[in-house]
Amino acid sequence: MVIGLLTITSIPTVAGIALGVREQRNQNSQRADARRMAKFNIDAYCEANSEKAKEVQGKRVVLKDNKVYLDDPHPSLRKEATAYTALAFYIGYPDDDRKRGDGLVTSVSDNPPMLNWIYVDKNSLELKYGNRSQSIEHLVGHWDWTKDETGITLEGEELFAAVEEEPGVWALYCDCYRDGLAGIAQTGKTVVEISLDRSLVEGEKDK
Numbered sequence: 001m002v003i004g005l006l007t008i009t010s011i012p013t014v015a016g017i018a019l020g021v022r023e024q025r026n027q028n029s030q031r032a033d034a035r036r037m038a039k040f041n042i043d044a045y046c047e048a049n050s051e052k053a054k055e056v057q058g059k060r061v062v063l064k065d066n067k068v069y070l071d072d073p074h075p076s077l078r079k080e081a082t083a084y085t086a087l088a089f090y091i092g093y094p095d096d097d098r099k100r101g102d103g104l105v106t107s108v109s110d111n112p113p114m115l116n117w118i119y120v121d122k123n124s125l126e127l128k129y130g131n132r133s134q135s136i137e138h139l140v141g142h143w144d145w146t147k148d149e150t151g152i153t154l155e156g157e158e159l160f161a162a163v164e165e166e167p168g169v170w171a172l173y174c175d176c177y178r179d180g181l182a183g184i185a186q187t188g189k190t191v192v193e194i195s196l197d198r199s200l201v202e203g204e205k206d207k
């Protein structure tokens, strides 16, 4: 799958995202933008030793029905065969006062090529994806990378967790309140703290 410049410039019509591409930019910031816009898959990293932790380790972020899950990197081995593999990059979130920093964009379909924002539902703490109007009421950024550019951070933290919502079905959450998602854990669901790693996708050349 190729996300070309064509897709980027067509974001405003496709996803309702205003990019501000007319802003004057110097060469350096254009290079920085190119690095921020390098496409990556997202993989769960979990060094804990429990059986459940090992199950989550190495799973890949996938998208289905506006919700973000972890599943096998190989589509043929997936629990959910129709899930779409997230292919993400960073770009400024277009809120009115530009205070939210960078958003995390992901491709959500190849044909037609469409992009959405990944965000944290402020009520349920689930990671979801949607267009600007679906996401703007929620936690949409600032998404960034760790110093070595490997890990994904939200508001400077790596507070992600996988929740086993049904046997073998792992959904992504933000442990934003640092309580191990106590409310969810109380219901008996398994909660595994994870970090999210960027796996840069080679050959994602702009056409």
Ligand SMILES: *[C@@H]1O[C@H](CO)[C@@H](O)[C@H](O)[C@H]1NC(C)=O
Pocket: 014, 015, 016, 131, 132, 133, 134
């Ligand atoms: C955003 O998505 C919702 C649900 O799919 C849709 O009803 C709405 O028209 C979309 N808004 C824009 C601006 O595309």
